Amino acid sequence: MTELLVGTRKGLFVLEGEPGAEFQVAGRAFVGEPVDYAVREPRSGRIFAAVTSPFWGPRIWFTEDAPAAGDWQSARGVALPKGGKDALKRVWVIAAGEADGLLYAGGDPGVLFESRDGGETWALNQALWEHPTRPRWRRDSGGLSVHSIAPWPGAPDRLALAISAAGVWLTDDGGATWSHGNEGIVADYLPEQARASAIDLCVHHLERAPKRPERLFLQFHGGVYRSDDAGRSWTDIAAGLPHDFGFPVVLDPADPDSAFVIPVTTEDRVTDGSVVVWETRDAGATWMPRDRGLPQQNAWLSVLRQAFAATGEGPELELYFGATSGEIFGSGDAGASWFGVATRLPAIASLRAG
C-alpha cells in the first residue's frame, strides 16, 4: 500500500492505494486551510504538516496518529525573533536530518529552523538569518523561500539548501557557517554584466543523490543543472529537454545518474498542451520522454516544486505528481507508464509518497 500526503489549498488529503489504479481518500485534516507541505518522518512515523492559516499565521503541526484522527499538536518555536521587522510568512518544507531526532524546516523569509527533539520544538538557524548577504536576497513571485533541504547521508553536519531567490547554500559545520554554491549557474533573467556576481539566483528545486552525495541536481528558473562537487559548481544539463523551465526535480535513490523533471513553458509556466515527464539515466547527457498514460492533448498543467515525489527505488521506484488542477498521476514502474491516481482535488501545493 502506498500512502500519499497531499497538501492542497483547502487542506491535507491522505490517499492510499496500489500503483495502477485510482487511490482512495483515506483521511483529511486542516479542512479549508492551505497546507503547503506535509510529510511522514520516516524514523518516528510522525506526520508533519505546514499550514498557513489565513487567520492565525503559519505553523507546523504534527501527529502520531492516523491523520484522519485529527489529534494534531502545534510545534513550538517556529517563529522569527520577537520585536523585529519581519514575520514568518510560510513554511515551505520539512526534512529529516541525519542525527537522531534532527529535523529541518525551511520557510519564508529565507529561513531555516532546526529541531533536535523530533519536531516538537524548533529554533531559528541564526547564521543564515544573520548572513551579511541577506539584504541582497530577492523575493520571487512565491516569496523568499527556503524550499529545498538536502542532508548528506551519514554526515549530520553537512547540508545543502536552496533559496528562491538567493541560490544554493552549503554548510559543513551543522549550520554554524554558510557558503554559496552558485558557480556555473547562469541567470539569464539578469543583464549579462550582472550575472557573474549575482546572488539573487532563483533555484526552483534541489535534490541530492543519496548513493553519491557529492552529486546534486537542480531545476533553475531557466536551466537544469548537475553538481558533482557537493554543490560548489554546476553544469547545465538542459540540452535535449523541450523547455529548460520547470519546478520540481525527483531522483531515483538507487541511481545517482538519474533525474526526472517536468518541463513547462517559460511564458506561462504550464505544460505545453501535453504532459511529459523527462528522465535521464546518464546524469543529464541525454533525456527520454516518459508520457505513456499521461494526457497528450489539451493539458496545460501547473506542477509546483513540492508536488512531485518518489518512493521506493530502482525497478520498484514509484513516482507521483499533482497539479494545481487537482489531478494526480502516478507510475509504479519508474516512469515507464503512468496512471490516474486522483482527480478533482483542490489545487495541489505538495505531494509526498511513502
Next chain:
Amino acid sequence: MAIVRLRGQLEKLAGASELSIEGGNVTELLQGLEREHSGLEGWILDERGVLRRHINVFVNGEPAEPDAAVEEKDKIEILPAISGG
C-alpha cells in the same frame, strides 16, 4: 480590566471563553493576553507585534483599530475576518 471574549481555536488555546485583561489600548491588551496565556503567543499578534491581517477586534461590538482605547469593563471580542473564495 477589560473583558476579553474568545471563541473557537482561541478559546481552546486559552482554556477559557472569557478573561479579564489589563491594557490601555487594543494592542496593549492583546500583548497582555499573550503574556498571561502563552498558548496564544503568535496566534493574534505576529512576531513584529502586529495584529494578524485577517483578525478583527471589536470593542463593545464596534470594530476597533490596534490603537483604539480600551476602558475598564469594555467587552473585547477577537474574531477571524470574513473570508471565502
